[in-house]
Amino acid sequence: MTSATDPDAYTGATPDNAIRDADRAEKGPVLAADGTPLKASLARSLRVQKLRALGLIAPLLIFILVTFIAPIADMLFRSVENQIVSETLPRTVQELERWDGESVPDEETFRALAADLMIATELKNHTRLGSRLNYETTGISSLFRQTGRDMDEVGEVYLDQFVELDEAWEEPETWMTLMASDDWLTARDQWATDKEEAEAAQDAATTAEEAIALEFTTPEPDFQLNQISQEALPRTASIYRQFAQVIQSEDEDSPAEEEPWAIVYQALYEDLTAGRGEGYDGEIAGLLTEAREAVGSFEEVPVREFFLEEVDEDWADPEVWGTIEAFSSPYTAGYFLASADFQLTPQGIERQPEDQQIYGLLFQRTMFMSLTIMFSCIVLGYPIAFLLSNLPVRTSNLLLILVLLPFWTSLLVRTSAWKVLLQQQGVINDILVWIGLVADNNRLELINNQTGTIIAMTHILLPFMILPLYSVMKTIPPYYVRAAKSLGATPFTAFRRVYFPQSVPGIGAGCILVFILAIGYYITPELVGGTTGTFISNRIAYHISSSLNWGLAAALGSILLALVLVLYYLYDRIVGIDNVSLG
Amino acid sequence: MELPPYATTGERIWFYTFRVICGLIFFFLIAPILTIIPLSFNAENFFTFTPGMLALDPDAYSMRHYEDFFTNSQWQTALRNSIQIAPAATLLSVSLGTLAAVGLSQSHVPARRAIMAILISxxxxxxxxSAAGMYFFYSRIGLQGTWIGVVLAHAALGIPFVIITVTATLVGFDNSLTRASANLGAGPVRTFFKVQMPLILPGVISGGLFAFITSFDEVVVVLFVGSAGQKTLPWQMFIGLREQISPTILAVATILVVISIALLTTVELLRRRSERLRGLSPS
Known part of the structure; x- marks a missing residue:
């Protein structure tokens, strides 16, 4: 160490060497100790500092982004997300583009609906879609459930007729030949052979453990359509593929061993009557030609009729179709419209009926109550802050404890205290009766209404008003008021014209803080608010846990969030984020 | 605020009226919390003072609600859950938060305002x-209803407090101390633990206390993110207040008041110590 730090023996980067180097260079850029230009060297060290600072911040930043920002983003996304309709009813949505919006849709649309609903029913998605659409038009949920039960019957009449024509139509092998691709058939044969061998090996196993180890768990290869049928019989192929997928994934069965759903026969009938299928020249071309010639004389049962007469006459209601159409896009403003008491109808955006306009009222009430709480906090907080800032430090610190104790006490403790005090048989009513202000049989209703919420929340939020007010008032020099008085102002004028204007920043800070906290409150209104003293946040909680309308909850939450952020921006402009103090 | 000897009668009246008004407001602030303490010793299942209590009859007071709290399995499970969740969340937010606060207090931090806004959010x-968003997102990634999910959520809620208190302490930190330490041959880690940490410790501890209290008191998020297995003390109180209100809640509330007085004292002592260390006179 000693020899290395000896100034004369050391030729590396030291400040002295740098000066010597700089002197030697004379012209050209100023060099740092190691000979690089000073500018570059500074930039590099700055970069290193920045990277080190970011490296220290990064873990927390990532943590907050994942645990907090991502959830908020998810909520914002859910407030517009609406993929369920277009994902569950893709064919119907496409057909509905042609719909005039008033009449009962045509046969083609009903055929598409039947196909979509058959698949949805098998995947058990139709009830979810039903409850989603039920938020918009009541009755759709039960309609979908009811329809799901009857879906097996669509196309049954054709199934019977095809089978009557040739029993081969009943055989899964016929459909395999017609639909499956050669690759898949080969892959499946291979798989079947493997499986047989594995089972044989398992049978030969001597112990149970060995048998378990040998168990054949590879699933059947995913079904693939052949090109010819896809071109010749597009509808049949499309629904058959869905059938095969459902059979493989949901039932863990093989399409090679299952008779197709009746609706596949319906699709085949549709394809053949539309004159398609001529291009098919595969193994069972003869069977298909025979069928194509016969379908003309088949008994026809239009799907539309089946739906309207057998399933539910509600399918004739343009309201139902309008709702499906209105919510067919993958993103919707529907939840936000609902939060503002509008609704998306087939005719466009409409105001909700008078008796269902609850959100406007709820937002108004939230605003009104938050403002009331804010004003009561000013009225109660201002004198206290004034007193605290004008008393000697020792006394004011002692009194400050009376403010800080409620601030530090658990929110639930304070809420339970108010619940106990405000009850009809509670302490306050007892005292009022004892004094004689209130008759025993006419006790005041102080809880489970707006009064309860306002009293309890004023108490809970009062410290948030007093503390910023106090910190501002402490900085107001007392000699201004004295000067005003010596110039002839009455105490009231001196207060109004000199002291009060200087305390306004504190009022602003306290007000915004209290207001931001008040509009998002949940626990206290829930416990002491009854039905009339609740806030928008209680409605959000209701939609998440009881009505399960998450989209609407997300939209209400997004509106509330936007409101709070605007207020917070104001707070930042007036007070500054860095001045948030914790008492 | 002294009353000058030359004050007029009107001023005198106003002076005393003002004090009375302030007294009433202080009463409003503190009375609800003080009322529940004697009520929690009620021998009956009532929420008001019985005649016996007013007559200071010893028989009208009892510890039965406290006994109920310490023997009832539901309350004990809730207490255990709270004690398991809050320290874990505090540890997480203090360690990550202190590290980030040290980073934030360095002189060259790109996009400091934006980062600060995200961390305080x-x-x-x-x-x-927050509860709604976390419920949606955590159920997507399978954290809803798990212990880890609740701890992560509570840690996120506690972080702003740690950041604020620790950065506030670091404002008064003399950076030449770290340079001196580096000059004497200490690596950054050693400098942090031997020089910086002891000086900012009061801020770290009070940040930790804030984070702890945030988690220990928190109801809304745990209601949504947690499941029955993570039922905490405030959750149990919330259920008790909403459904069958029992005086045991008052006993719990009293215990919590005592805890918060203890915490308040600790934070205040730490604040004074920190100011003394920074050479400011305690005010």
């Missing part, structure tokens, strides 16, 4: 919105 966003 859990304190600004109303709890019900």
């Amino acid at each position: 859990p304190m600004i966003v109303p709890l019900i919105i």
Whole structure:
């Protein structure tokens, strides 16, 4: 160490060497100790500092982004997300583009609906879609459930007729030949052979453990359509593929061993009557030609009729179709419209009926109550802050404890205290009766209404008003008021014209803080608010846990969030984020 | 605020009226909390003072609600859950938060304002919105209803407090101390633990206390993110207040008041110590 730090023996980067180097260079850029230009060297060290600072911040930043920002983003996304309709009813949505919006849709649309609903029913998605659409038009949920039960019957009449024509139509092998691709058939044969061998090996196993180890768990290869049928019989192929997928994934069965759903026969009938299928020249071309010639004389049962007469006459209601159409896009403003008491109808955006306009009222009430709480906090907080800032430090610190104790006490403790005090048989009513202000049989209703919420929340939020007010008032020099008085102002004028204007920043800070906290409150209104003293946040909680309308909850939450952020921006402009103090 | 000897009668009247008004407001602030303490010793299942209590009859007071709290399995499970969740969340937010606060207090931090806004955001966003978002997102990634999910959520809520208190302490930190330490041959890690940490410790501890209290008191988020297995003390109180209100709640409330007085004292002592260390006179 000693020899290395000896100034004369050391030729590396030291400040002295740098000066010597700089002197030697004379012209050209100023060099740092190691000979690089000073500018570059500074930039590099700055970069290193920045990277080190970011490296220290990064873990927390990532943590907050994942645990907090991502959830908020998810909520914002859910407030517009609406993929369920277009994902569950893709064919119907496409057909509905042609719909005039008033009449009962045509046969083609009903055929598409039947196909979509058959698949949805098998995947058990139709009830979810039903409850989603039920938020918009009541009755759709039960309609979908009811329809799901009857879906097996669509196309049954054709199934019977095809089978009557040739029993081969009943055989899964016929459909395999017609639909499956050669690759898949080969892959499946291979798989079947493997499986047989594995089972044989398992049978030969001597112990149970060995048998378990040998168990054949590879699933059947995913079904693939052949090109010819896809071109010749597009509808049949499309629904058959869905059938095969459902059979493989949901039932863990093989399409090679299952008779197709009746609706596949319906699709085949549709394809053949539309004159398609001529291009098919595969193994069972003869069977298909025979069928194509016969379908003309088949008994026809239009799907539309089946739906309207057998399933539910509600399918004739343009309201139902309008709702499906209105919510067919993958993103919707529907939840936000609902939060503002509008609704998306087939005719466009409409105001909700008078008796269902609850959100406007709820937002108004939230605003009104938050403002009331804010004003009561000013009225109660201002004198206290004034007193605290004008008393000697020792006394004011002692009194400050009376403010800080409620601030530090658990929110639930304070809420339970108010619940106990405000009850009809509670302490306050007892005292009022004892004094004689209130008759025993006419006790005041102080809880489970707006009064309860306002009293309890004023108490809970009062410290948030007093503390910023106090910190501002402490900085107001007392000699201004004295000067005003010596110039002839009455105490009231001196207060109004000199002291009060200087305390306004504190009022602003306290007000915004209290207001931001008040509009998002949940626990206290829930416990002491009854039905009339609740806030928008209680409605959000209701939609998440009881009505399960998450989209609407997300939209209400997004509106509330936007409101709070605007207020917070104001707070930042007036007070500054860095001045948030914790008492 | 002294009353000058030359004050007029009107001024005198106003002076005393003002004090009375302030007294009433202080009463409003403190009385609800003080009322529940004697009520928690009620021998009956009532929420008001019985005649016996007013007559200071010893028989009218009892510890039965406290006994109920310490023997009832539901309350004990809730207490255990709270004790398991809050320290874990505190540890997480203090360790990550202190590290980030040290980073934030360096002189060259790109986009400091934006980063600060993101880190403080859990304190600004109303709890019900945080709870809703976390419920949606955590159920997507399978954390909803798990212990880890609740701990992560509570840690996120506690972080702004740690950041604020620790950066506030670091404002008064003399950076030449770290340079001196580096000059004497200490690596950054050693400098942090031997020089910086002891000086900012009061801030770290009070940040930790804030984070602890946030988690220990928190109801809204745990209601949504947690499941029956993570039922905490405030959750149990919330259920008790909403459904069958029993005086045991008052006993719990009294215990919590005592805890918060202890915490308040600790934070205040730490604040004074920190100011003394920074050479400021305690005020």
